[in-house]
Amino acid sequence: LASLPQSISPYMIVIILFAIILVCKILLDLYLKTRSGFLLRAVGDNDVIVTSLAKDKGMVKIVGLAIANGFAALAGCIYCQHKSGFEISMGTGTMVIGLASVIMGTQLFSHMTFIKATTAVIIGSILYKACISIAISLGLEAFDLKLITAILFLVILVISNTSKRKVKNHA
Template sequence: IMAIMGNSSLIYRKFVVALILAVVVKLILDWYLKTKSGLLLRAVGDNATLVTTLAKDKGNVKLLGLVIANALVALSGAVVCQEQRAFSSTMGTGQVVFGLAAVIIGTTLFRKLSFVKATTAVLVGSVFYKACIQVAISLGLPANLLKLATAVLFLVVLVLGNKQKGGEDRA
């Protein structure tokens, strides 16, 4: 019984640490995106010509965005390696798909809610995506059907997002 309680306590502690780390990084990122440099970074994605007219080099701004993205990737990789106490060169396989899924799901689900920040939407989208994958694993789906479940999840979210978007255009 103590081994089970110790294991659940460990899982709980890992969850709390991950939650705290995610919220801290989200708050720092939200704060940064409100600064002049952060606004330029957001603008270069929408309208690179605007950044150039503001007498800023759009290449440097894009480079800063890549630096921030790679720093966040390094932080997350370090946390995962610390948690697992091991490293494998294949640990990152599928993480691009996971990242895109989090962005697509989060932004689609919270498209109509203007008070929800994009970082919050992506964070909730990542939790939703992982929860769906966990449900599929709990149901005992084999790996090839797990990919099918992921594809169906994307399809459902995109169709629901397009229906919401279509409803806005007609009204």
């Protein structure tokens, strides 16, 4: 790291995080293309299909939860490593951030079929964090950030519902 140019050194954390995210995304995409990955997606859409294939839907759900918990543990490890410590309140709001990322990404990019769902969620998380950092730069308090999050959810859900209605009306 000492041999890197000075202009890159402020962005090393972002570069390392990007590399980790890219590796995780590629591994998840590769897994979802396997038979087990297809079963995992099928149990989320219609668990009767998984049962009709003579597979235990409970076991498939456990595999999905194990993968999700693995990603959550990795994210927690990276965050604690970056902060050089741990507090019990560090994970507060993580579920909201995750839900916001999924909803923003999937709703904003639902019409673009060339973008994979994993990519849409990553872009959604970046957009969510960008909105939060804009709100912080405007001098809003923590309570106001909760309001901003609620407004973001509302706007995205309203936009997605109106676009679905337009498609339904034109059909």
